[in-house]
Amino acid sequence: MPSQPPLASRELTRRSFLRGLGVAGAGAALASCAPASAGSGATEIIFYQSKPEVIGYFDDLIEQFHQTQSRVRVRHDATSNLAGSFVRESPPDIGLLNYNFEVSRYVERGVLSDLSDIPAVERIRDDLQPLIDVTATYPGRTSVIPYSLMAAAVLYNREIFDQHGVQPPTTWQEFLALCETLAAAGVTPIYSTFRDPWTIAQGPFDYSVGGMVDTAEFFSRLKEAGVDVGLDHSVSFQEEFLEPVERMQTFLQYSNEDAASRGYGDGNLAFARGEAAMYLQGPWALTEIAKSNPDLDVGAFPLPMSDDPDDREVRVNIDLALWIPEASGKKEAAREFLSFLMQPEIIDAYNAAALGFGVTTDAAPVTNSTLAELREYYDRGAFYLGASQLVPQSIPLQNYTQSLATGAEPERVLRTLDADWARLAFRA
């Protein structure tokens, strides 16, 4: 935020302007739908959590919470438009959400309250801090508490690998050779679903970039550079993403032929049926795959992008993080529920069920056989944050990756990306 006026005047502007408007507008409030607090003195809070795979899981947890105490009632909201609720100044009392470009706006604009005095914060692993900071920070505040971390890599069908006597590759060359071998044997090496742009952004794109570029360092440099992004400057997508993106286009040629018209659901089904050897998806897909074929033996390996096996790292994202908005009038009740969710047995049980990695120092290790292959990388800190999670929503990155996957010229797309970034920085 450049050209920042003194804090006091900014406060004044905001208050006098918006609140003033609010008060003036209140005259028009013919019908106010203020939620009546549940009877018998209990405080009702609204809990926003919309990850579709685990909505039922959290409903059960809320039930459990209600049984342990009677002061706080929790209402689960999984459908509202979250950004809309902030714009309307009626946000939920507590949220549990993917920590990405969307939540970063809430953090940076200071609408999330400080949670640093909550004891559970002490248990968070230290090496996660850089991941949180590169996404968004607000000076002097702990705005979010990580809850679950997902490690994503290339999922592979162990049976097909065994049949063709191949091993998970450790270098870029081995990976290409593997694709050749499989293709020559009549097996579709990779199942891709280009119809859903996010599957390209979070899979092939993030793996390729993360395997060659230090994303956290790259995006910190980008933020510092401001509008000075592009080939003429010290940092640019054109310069540093070109090779990864070209390599992505190379290996995506080993995809199923109908990739352009296939979506996420199709991909899960096809991989479950053994129609391809590899599938570039995160652990969230495992539960979906298991629905159609519970016996499929799935392994995972980080996509090798260089010739040094030691360069291999897994893509992580903070899949869920807790936060409490400043505008909530029921912060105490919200904190009580937050502390309940952070209890070791509750958080561990969740991560085991949702195939997430624990974020606390006392977390139980993962046991899932697929994820066990990725555990060593996580434990020694060999991970990176997906680049697609760090680009603000105003830039249609997912659509760009879709164009790239279907053959668009990388230079042109990356030039657009540089220009978009500079324009965004210009008006930030």
Add this chain to the structure above:
Amino acid sequence: MATTAAAPPQTRDTAAPRRPGATRRPVHRTFYLFLVPSLVLFTLAITLPAIMGVTLSFTDSVGFGEFDFVGLTNYVAMVSDPAILSSYGFTIGFALVTVLVVNLVAFLLAVLLTSKIRAKVALRAVFVLPMVISGIIIAYVFGFLFSNTLPRFGQAIGFEPLASSLLANEDLAWLTIVFVTAWQAIPSALLIYIAGILSIPGEVYEAASMDGASARRRLVSITLPLVAGYVVINLVIGFKNFLNAYDIIVGLTNGGPGTATRSVAMTIFSGFTGGDYAYQMANATIFFLIAVVLAGIQLRATRGRSGI
């Protein structure tokens, strides 16, 4: 919004006081009670948001939380933003084509519907019917026909461009939007033309046909000039309405394929959830200025008409 034309009342004799020579009587209090509630509500619901929108367009607000004033930054950034420029290009092009199609068809239908035809009342009723149907719903219906029925028809007659869905064709999808918009917008233009043609005295035609003028000639040299004012009104109002294109696009293409059919209204609304709140406010402000210019043209046009 309804299709509406406004003849400014000041073109009538209203500039002069109501009762010349009458002494200024006191205004009865009831009159204030009649007017003031509307003024207050109007100020809260329309003026206040307008001021707030323009003010926020000079900030970096994302719709909530802290923000700073950034001067003209948003406006400067807009000028080079391909997403915004292309939405203006699409919207203006679409509005121009649609307004021409609508007026051509509506005028010809009006000429036919005012001639000596059978079942005149019933036929007029039929052609006005689309006006009462919600744009988004009819867009869904047409969307189905365009993506299923029409390609099947195209394959059957072996006509290549129609054999696959027009909605998925980046270059042609806008045609479907023009078509459905016209389908829904023709009735109101039609009614205005019918009223215009009916207001031409029959004697004019009788005199012309006695002089041996052909039908085509009468159309060109009598009907057209005499309804010219209505043509101008219809063109201006139509263009103004089509600039707000939203419902039908949402129902047909939702802005796609890619961003080929994204209208200005859709782009502005994206600022609501996408974090570009202040930026899109700047966009809305520019859009407002365009609307003001059009309003000026409209006033001029309607004033011109009363001179006929």
Add this chain to the structure above:
Amino acid sequence: MTATTLTTTAAGQVPTRRRRRFTGRGGDEHPNRPGTVVLLVCSLAVFLPLYATVSMAFKTTQQSVNSRVFELPSPLSVEGFVEAWDLTDFPRGFAISVFVTVVTVVGTVVLAAFAAYAIARNWDRRFFRWSFFYLLAAMFLPFPVLALSQVKLTGMVGLANPVGVAVLHVMFQLSFSVLLFTAFIRGLPEELEESAKLEGASTWTTFRRIVFPMMAPMSATVAIFAFLASWNDFMMPSLIIADSTQQTLPVLQSVFQTQFSSNYNVAFASYLMAMAPAILVYLFTQRWVMSGVTQGAIK
């Protein structure tokens, strides 16, 4: 694009076909038969999509997927309606749409009539004259320009619901309606009002007993415009109403669009139920609607 072709070729034929008829207006030649035929053909463009809607709505899911759109449903099935009724919670959406429309129509007619009467009868006063132009200004303000601020403000004052949409609908209709009413009241003779006042009737009584009844034709026009604008609106409710279970019928169609998926009969049954009320109202009032709209539009 069958329908377009029909319309354009038909339109292209007009000049030649009407050769004999134009003496028509005023003359007493034989009726314009070719013109009637052309119009009948053109009317297919209006009927076909509506026919498709009805026909698809009455099919079974199986038929709606497999048969041609224009094939008649056989057997006639109402399963689409039953499912759409439950899925979209039609009674609720219908009630909300009716509520918003009724409030808009009544609110527009009442507020605009009041304001217009006050303005028309005090035109010599600067306050009233300026108020008129102030209210008129909104006619040039498209909703997209105000949308983002209105979303925020309605949210802040607890009006992110159908009530808020109705209030905004009234406000957006106000300009045009005041314009129509003001012009109309100016044309009314003032003698009746004067004599009522001489007999000691208050301004309010005069308005209620004498002026408002005389305004009935213009009130109908204003009401028709308000009805059409409110009942069919998609843009405003979709942005203003926060809770999708409180949405109006047009917006519900888009909310459930993905859930209809390939149950085309359910989708079309839902569309039909959402369109039908306005069409039915129109069928019974069409002459009125046409004269009202024309009256309003050329004012």
